[in-house]
Amino acid sequence: MSGEQLVVERARKAFRTGKTKPLEFRLHQLRSLHRFIAERRRDIADAVKKDLNKSEHGTELFEILGLEAEINVAIGKLAEWAAPRPVEKNLLTIADEVYVQPEPLGVVLIIGAWNYPWAITLQPLVGAIAAGNAAVIKPSEVSSHSAKVMEELLPLYLDKELYPVVTGGVTETQALLKQRFDHIFYTGNSTVGRLVMEAAARHLTPVTLELGGKSPCYIDKNCDLRVACRRITWGKFVNCGQTCIAPDYILCEPSLQNQVVDEIRKCIQEFYTENPKTFEDYGRIINQRHFKRVMALMEGSTVAIGGDSDESECYIAPTVLRDVTTESKVMQEEIFGPVLPILTVSGVDEAIQLINDREKPLAIYVFSPDNKLIRRVIAETSSGALVANDCLVHFTVSALPFGGVGNSGMGRYHGQHSFDQLSHLRSCLIKKLNMEGVNAMRYPPHTAKKMGWARFFLLQQVNPGRLGRMATMAMITALAAFVVQRFFRRH
Structure with missing residues (x-):
């Protein structure tokens, strides 16, 4: 038996004891996860x-901040999320x-990504625990380095059998994927x-795939370019451009291109100084x-800034x-780096057509008043x-579902969306005899x-x-009496 198989079987055995069912246990694990983040910053x-x-x-x-917020929301809302949900x-x-x-699915596999190794790996875990x-x-x-710290320190805070950390590369991931899980949550590329x-x-296992793609950013000629370019510059170059929802390319009219370049140049200097290489952020x-x-x-492309x-x-x-x-080469795949191409279009009509001619992106950004x-x-x-x-x-x-569509992924998470994604929403109907x-209307003979x-x-x-309860009971009584008297009584 492989190490990966042993880990999964141990987790399933622990799950089957029923220890994760009580809300108090889940809350304790969520609070422990919060303590882990606070103590191991x-x-x-x-x-x-x-x-x-x-x-x-x-x-x-x-x-850290987003992860803390996610845990706080889950702790505060768990009783509401887990309660039976009446329907019409x-x-x-x-x-x-x-x-x-809502009921637990069982054993979930969470495969994290390297670009935000803590937030993207542990936010789905919040939903799984909840x-x-x-x-x-x-x-x-x-x-x-993040993987090693997670492997060494997380088990000091969470239940080791229920929430094991498995490190390693392609071989270990492939070994894990051979096991049967009740849900797989993957963040990464579409390949x-x-x-x-x-x-x-x-194994007929459902999946949540948080993928990426080329997220377009359309700038309308009537918008405040100074503010638009500040926000685009920030969104693009955070984490050195290695963000799945970063604006991948700009679409604007030819008359705007020089102004956009000038404004972004100013923002880069303001945010990262004249020499970003020596700047700590x-x-x-x-x-x-x-x-x-x-x-x-x-x-094959013309560099306007940097390079x-x-x-x-x-x-x-x-x-x-x-x-x-x-x-252009830069338009053939998701960039996932600090490179921002500008494509000129005649206006919003052409921008929409260009966006629709490509795979569905994880995000679309539009700047316009x-x-x-x-x-x-x-x-x-x-x-998405x-x-x-x-x-x-x-x-x-947290209230917005985060996820892709088509080539940019499937499924969603954050807040209650994480809880629902990693729960089975079981239909229950309890009748009296x-x-x-x-x-009688449903029984043969059908007339x-x-x-x-x-x-x-x-x-x-x-x-x-x-x-209201009293009105409902009155309606039930009246209907039953009416039906029995008018239709179901024996002649």
């Missing part, structure tokens, strides 16, 4: 510094107990996403393989490319999310008269919560 920051050259405050802002009934079931009961699952956690081996889905299909490409990949994407690099440090300066076309134009982009395109007049910030709203006369009554009882929707 320095260890986490040191690891991320070694992996991505991110500053301590940068790690706090982009890794028809007249035939008005006397019955009808509700949706929903009452066991979870096998597989951090990305590419962010090796590996397909392999994860293929492996899951062998400007990161690095994760490794040399990705460095070479990003540098190769720039070939300098240092392979020994995996450093690429904040870079803007101008006069890019859809055939015109609400009609924004509504039109929403109505005529499809993406749409944000107007800002970048990235939708990720911070009385009032059998009302059921036109019975059909008429069935139509009446089945097609009338009733919301008992709005009626």
Whole structure:
């Protein structure tokens, strides 16, 4: 038996004891996870510094705060999320107990990503714990220092059998994917996403795939370019461009291109100084393989800002490319680095067409003061999310479902969406063994008269919560008496 198989079987055995079912146990684990983050802030920051050259405050802002917020929401709302959810009934079931009961799926596999190794790995874990699952956690081996810290320290805070951390590379991940899970949650690229889905299909395991894609950013000629470019510059160059929802390319009219370049140049200098290479809040490409990949994407394009690099440090300066076309190398795949191409379009019509001719992105950004134009982009395109007049910030709203569509992924998480995604929403109907006369309409022989009554009882929707208990009971009694007297009495 392989080590991975043993880990999964141990987690399943622990889950089957039922210890994750009580809400108090889940709350205790969530509070322990919060304590882990609070007590191990320095260890986490040191690891991320070694992996991505991110500053301590940068790690706090982009890794820790969102995770803390997610845990706080789950702790505060868990009783509400886990409670039975009453639903509307028809007249035939008005006397019955009808509700949706969330229940744990079982053992969940969480495969994290290297670009935000803590937030992206542990936010799904919050949902898994809240929903009452066991979870096998597989951090990305590419962010090796973060993976090592997670492996060493997380078991000191969480139940070791229910929430084991498995480290390693492709071999270990493939070994895990051979095991049967009750849900697989993967964050990464679409190529590996397909392999994860293929492996899951062998066990009919549902998947959440948080993938990426080329997220477009349309700038309307009437918007405040200074503010728009500040927000785009921030969204693009955070984490050295290694963000799945970063604006991947700009679409604007030809008359705007020079102004956009000038404004972004000013913002880069303001945010990262004249020499970003020596500035503590400007990161690095994760490794040399990705460095070479990003540098190769720039070939054949005109550099308007930046372009300098240092392979020994995996450093690429904040870079803007101008006069890019859809055939350019940089437009053939997600950039996932600090390179921002500008494509010129005649207006919003061409921008929408260009967006729709490509795979559905994880996000679409549109900058415009015109609400009609924004509504039109929403109505005529499809993406995981749409944000107007800002970048990235939708990720911070727990009530918004975060996820892709089409090539950018499937499934969603954050807040209650995480809980629901990693729960089975079980349909429950509890009937009493009385009032059998009302059921006679469904039994053979089927007659036109019975059909008429069935139509009446089945097609009338009733919301008992709005009626109130006394009114509901009165209606049930009156209906039962009416039906039995007028239709079901024996002649």
